[in-house]
Amino acid sequence: MIIVTGGAGFIGSNIVHQLNRAGERDILVVDNLAPSPNLSGPKFLNLAGAEYADYMDKKEFRAALRSGDFEGAKVRAILHQGACSNTLEDDGRYMMDNNFTYSKELLHFALEHKIPFVYASTAAVYGASTEFKEVPANERPLNVYGYSKLVFDNYLRRLLPEVKSTVVGLRYFNVYGPREQHKGRMASVIHHFTRQLKDTGTIRMFEGSGGYDNGEQRRDFVFVKDLARINMFFGGLLPDSPRKPTRAIVNAGTGEARTFKAVAEALMQVHGPGKIEYIPFPGDLKNRYQHYTQADVAGLRAACYSAPFTTLEDGIKQTFAEEPAL
Template sequence: MIIVTGGVGFIGSNLVHELNRAGHKDILVVDNLAPAPNLSGPKFLNLEGAEFADYMDKREFREAVKSGAIDGSKVRAILHQGACSNTLEDDGRYMMDNNFTHSKELLHFALEHKIPFVYASTAAVYGASTSFTEIPVNERPLNVYGYSKLVFDNYVRRLIPEIKSTVVGLRYFNVYGQREQHKGRMASVMHHFTKQLKDTGTIRMFEGSGGYANGEQRRDFVFVGDLARINMFFSGLLPGQSGPRDVRAIVNAGTGQARTFKAVAEALMRVHGPGKIEYIPFPGDLKNRYQHFTEADVRGLRAAGYEDSFTTLEQGVEQTFPASQA
């Protein structure tokens, strides 16, 4: 059995579909489908057409892990995508319980049974930094979301010398792709720009900020399909892999090439048709919370053994919005 936490969410559901394409169907999907004010639509639609063996609510799953009700000998890998990923959430106690305590519980279950454990970290740990190598001097989170993820990364770092099985933290950069329609404000700029273009013919982006000119703020945009394959690689689940090799690392999961928001708009217009760009004032509630530039240092990822190339921005936009849906 393969456990995918957060398996109904954006990245988790794409991972389930990618696992299916690789022939894996013995999957336990874990998530929380309770109503939430930050959601703009139902998450369950993300698993339309997916095949999996079982589903558990997050609370039920946590209790089952604590009580020993899950037979670890039957678990092939744990792909831990579940988290509170709302970067504007200010409830630190809630965030730490979801992103730190729950992750610790699951990590120790994996270590006890020597189960490959691949988990979602985030580039938000770098926050105000402009250097993105995985070392403490660069880790300066701007919100409690990034802080909660960094605390868990540091917890893993302290344990690495004692760990005998695979434990890999993936610091996701700016992820985009299909199945993020439910994320509301937290959806990628591809999703927001597309809606604006289709509704009004105009894409709105921020005026110059953080030392960058209008629309020239730059992010490392990474296609969700690439992240699914990275998860599968480190857990030994890619087609043709004989099994996982023990890797213990916290690495960046990004393309290593930052692109401007203007470039995103241009790629979308090639798919959806022409439109205009309008520059709007930078929102006050994002002041001191916003990363104007991100670009993954991928040397750690390559050193850990992942060698595949990444989907380009233009290719990823075309895959996100195929011609039948553009």
Template sequence: MIIVTGGAGFIGSNLIHQLNRAGERNILLVDNFAPAPNLTGPKFLNLAGAEYADYMDKREFRAALKAGDFENTRIRAILHQGACSNTLEDDGRYMMDNNFTYSKELLHFVLDRRIPLVYASTAAVYGASTNFTELPANERPLNVYGYSKLVFDNYVRRHLHDMKCTVVGLRYFNVYGPREQHKGRMASVIHHFTRQLKDTGAIRMFEGSGGYADGEQRRDFVFVKDLARINMFFAGLLPESPKKSIHAVVNAGTGEARTFKAVAQALMRVHGQGNIEYIPFPGDLKNRYQHYTQADISGLRAAGYTAPFTTLEDGVKQTFAEEPASS
């Protein structure tokens, strides 16, 4: 069995679809379908056409782990995507339980049973830093979401030398692709720009901020299918997966920052031309916003992952070729 937590979410659902394409069906999907104010649609729509063996609510799953219900279950890997990913969530107690304590419970479960664990971390751990190498000096989160992920990364780091199984943390940069329509404000700019372009014929982006000119803020945009492949690679689920255990916390981005203007141009090549309008920078994002991100992927390469990344232009084409309704 393969366990995917957060399996109905944006990245988790894409991961399950990619596992299916690789012939995997014996999957336990774990998620939380309770209503959430930051979501704009039901997550279950992401699972249309997906095949999996069983479903558990997140709370039921955590209780089952604690009760030892999986003692006699052969688990090939756990792909831990489940988290509160709302960067504007200020309830630190809720965030730490979801993103730290839950992850810690899984870590000790896999260490005891030597099960590969690949988990989702985030580039939000770097905050306002302009250096994105996986070093403590660069890790300065701007919100409790990034902080909660960094605390778990550091917990993993303290146990790296004691590990007898693969444990890999992937610091996701700016992820985009199909199946993110439910994420509301937390969806990628690819999703928001597409909606604006289709509804109004114009794309709105921030005026100059953080030392960047209008629309020249830069992000490392990574295609969700690439992240699914990286998860599967380190979990030992691909023919080319490492034959030995890997222990690392590494960046998962393309290593190339692109401007918001470049995103708009890529979308217009798919959806048709439109205007670009610049809007004032929102006050509620002050001191919470990363004006520039670019993954240093030398750690990822050193850990053994050498496949190329999908370009922004190709990823945008694939997003809307596969699932035009995702816009």
């Protein structure tokens, strides 16, 4: 059995579909499908066409772990994507339970049973830093989401010297791709720009901020299918997966920052021409916004992941070949 938490979400559902393409069907999907004001649509649609052995609600799953229901299960890997990823969520108790305590419960289960454990961390741990190497000096989160992820990364760091099995934390940068239509405001700019372009013929992006000119803010945009492959690689689920345990916290980004203008231009190549309009920077994002991100991928490469990343232009083409109605 392969356990995918957050399996109905954006990244998790793409992992499930990629596992299916690799011939995997013995999958337990864990998620929370309760209504949420932060979502713009139902997550379950992301699993349309996917094949998996079982589904469990997150609360049911956590209770089953605590009660020992999985003690006899043959679990090949845990790909832990389940989290609250709303960067504007200010309820610290809720965030810490979802992103820290839940992750600890799964980590200790995996360690006890020597199960490969690959989990989603985030580039939000770097905050306003302009250096993105995985060292504490660069880690200055701007919101409780990034903080909750950093607390778990640091918890794992303290355990790593004694860990014998595979444990890999993946610091996701700006992820885009199919199956993010439910994410509302937290969807990627690729999703938002597409809706604007199709509805109005105009892409709206922020005026210059953080020392960058209009549309020149830069992010490391990473295609979701690349992240699915990285999860499967470290989970021991691919032919080229490492034969020995891997213990690391690494960046999962392309290593190349691209401007928001470049995103708009790539989208216009797919959807047709349009205009760009610059709008004032939102007040509620002040002191919470990363104007620049670019993954330092030396750690990822040192962990033996050598596959190339999909270019922004090719990723956008693939996204809308799969989701032409978006």
